[in-house]
Amino acid sequence: MPEEAARKRLFDNVFICMDCKAKMKAKPRKVRDNKVKCRKCGSKDLRLKSKEDRS
Numbered sequence: 001m002p003e004e005a006a007r008k009r010l011f012d013n014v015f016i017c018m019d020c021k022a023k024m025k026a027k028p029r030k031v032r033d034n035k036v037k038c039r040k041c042g043s044k045d046l047r048l049k050s051k052e053d054r055s
Ligand SMILES: [Zn+2]
Pocket: 017, 018, 019, 020, 021, 022, 038, 039, 040, 041, 042, 043
């Protein structure tokens, strides 16, 4: 289903700031390269949202 794929891709690009828990969309590659900063606190400590979703 195209819809499923779109949702997954969207999810893949959502990161959470480890410091202030703000959500933001970014390209995983940019995050890996430390080119993405949290809009709120400026931290570069981000993790993928999708990895957290189990708990
Ligand atoms: Zn932050």
